[in-house]
Amino acid sequence: MPKFVLILLLSSFLLFWRLGDTHLSNWDEAWYADVSRTIAEKGNVLTPTWNGQPFLEKPPLHYWLTAISYRIFGDSEFSARFISAVAGIGTTLLAYKFGGLSSALILLSTPAFLWRARTGNLDSLLTFLIFLSAVYPSGAASGLAFLTKGFIGFFYPLFYHRRSLILGSIIAGVWFLVSYVVNGQVFLQQFFAQQGEKIGSIRFSLDYIIHLKTGLKLWFIIFFPAMYFVRKKLKNFVLFVCLFLLFLSFLQEKSTWFLMPVYPFIALIVGRWIPKRYLLAVLIIAIFQIIYFRSEYFVPDVAADEARVSIASQQLTKEDDIIYLTHYYYPTAVYYSRRKTYAVYAENPSVTWWILPKSSWGEILGGSRIFINTTRDDLKELERQFPTIRFETLFSSGDKLLVKKV
Numbered sequence: 001m002p003k004f005v006l007i008l009l010l011s012s013f014l015l016f017w018r019l020g021d022t023h024l025s026n027w028d029e030a031w032y033a034d035v036s037r038t039i040a041e042k043g044n045v046l047t048p049t050w051n052g053q054p055f056l057e058k059p060p061l062h063y064w065l066t067a068i069s070y071r072i073f074g075d076s077e078f079s080a081r082f083i084s085a086v087a088g089i090g091t092t093l094l095a096y097k098f099g100g101l102s103s104a105l106i107l108l109s110t111p112a113f114l115w116r117a118r119t120g121n122l123d124s125l126l127t128f129l130i131f132l133s134a135v136y137p138s139g140a141a142s143g144l145a146f147l148t149k150g151f152i153g154f155f156y157p158l159f160y161h162r163r164s165l166i167l168g169s170i171i172a173g174v175w176f177l178v179s180y181v182v183n184g185q186v187f188l189q190q191f192f193a194q195q196g197e198k199i200g201s202i203r204f205s206l207d208y209i210i211h212l213k214t215g216l217k218l219w220f221i222i223f224f225p226a227m228y229f230v231r232k233k234l235k236n237f238v239l240f241v242c243l244f245l246l247f248l249s250f251l252q253e254k255s256t257w258f259l260m261p262v263y264p265f266i267a268l269i270v271g272r273w274i275p276k277r278y279l280l281a282v283l284i285i286a287i288f289q290i291i292y293f294r295s296e297y298f299v300p301d302v303a304a305d306e307a308r309v310s311i312a313s314q315q316l317t318k319e320d321d322i323i324y325l326t327h328y329y330y331p332t333a334v335y336y337s338r339r340k341t342y343a344v345y346a347e348n349p350s351v352t353w354w355i356l357p358k359s360s361w362g363e364i365l366g367g368s369r370i371f372i373n374t375t376r377d378d379l380k381e382l383e384r385q386f387p388t389i390r391f392e393t394l395f396s397s398g399d400k401l402l403v404k405k406v
Helices: 003-015 029-042 061-073 077-108 111-117 123-135 139-149 149-161 164-183 186-196 206-217 219-229 235-249 256-275 276-292 302-316 332-336 359-365 377-385
Strands: 322-327 339-344 355-357 371-374 391-397 400-405
Touching: 003 077, 003 111, 029 061, 029 077, 029 149, 029 332, 061 077, 061 123, 061 139, 061 256, 077 111, 077 123, 077 256, 077 276, 111 123, 111 206, 111 256, 123 139, 123 235, 123 256, 139 149, 139 164, 149 164, 149 235, 164 186, 206 219, 206 256, 219 235, 219 256, 235 339, 235 400, 256 322, 302 332, 302 371, 302 400, 322 332, 332 339, 332 355, 332 400, 355 359, 377 391
Parallel strands: 322 339, 322 371, 339 355
Antiparallel strands: 371 400, 391 400
16 A cells, blocks of 8 residues: 555544544634634625624634535534644645655654644644645745735745745735725724734743643654754755744744644654654654554543533523623633623623623623523622522533523
8 A cells, every 4th residue: 555545544544533522622613613604604704703793803714614614514523623634634645745754654643733633723724834835835825824824824935935925915915905895994903903912022932842842742852953964955944943933932922732833844854854764663653652642632522511501502592692601711602502602700891892891790680581601609609799689500511500590
């Protein structure tokens, strides 16, 4: 059997096996899934929405592709994660084509890469397109990378393939113009506020080196020697990794998944440095990492209770009812409840429209048909603050509750 087919089968197994078994997790995964599902159902291609309001902070390519996935496979967790998994397979096949079997095995045994490629986030598609723009200098790939997550998609061609920026900028510019014409000033406000948020405050640290060590596991040991020995042969890739790590080190936010785009470059660098006679050793290490660290990419169903309560919210409420949360786990609640949701937990008034201060509870509880997604401790606190109000528990799962004001 050709090695290409073996890598295709192995990557497909690792990225698709039980892909839809767990509920969508809080924050980005459930958030983006709700945006994509809404596009699939309502066709609002140029004005993505979340929680019933325009959501224009990110470019739409991932949403568009995932909406197609929803149309094909239906409303499921698998649909939300399908595009990320396919992009992960594509990245692995590119690593095999340009780095050989060792590079593909290294990438497929990098727990951080597998984990992110198995979630319905933007990073796997972004990584594939950035890597594609590097190994096949293409303005189209960099333009699509921009349409996935914004200006970071231009990072590689900005230094090495500046000509490709022309086509990439045209692709980005056409979408930008159309989105502005359709959505107006609110598009500019949301998009540039979000894009600038990550670099709005500079805080240099070496946290990403620690994150890289955690993500690569044993491959981290030979990563730096490999960069040194292939620095001339793979100069552009080595410099890209260094510049990208340096850039991340100045960001205020230190999220581990920001490293996702460098993993295929690292796999290529390390794989090209290791002599072919050591392929068996690479295979043994890869098998060890895939098995031993499997809990880091086959993650437990951490959002199960929240999802079950939110599903019950959809079943036990009317379409125009509002769900109020006493906590900040709102993305999963929005996705599974399909209801307008407000999180009432802030100590002070928030500029974010769906986050309300705790002082709002008095006014909220003065209304009718009040449904609250809460925890047992938070419910006790509400009962203490409002002793004259009775609450009825409609559904519970673990520590999570759906209650109604009686």
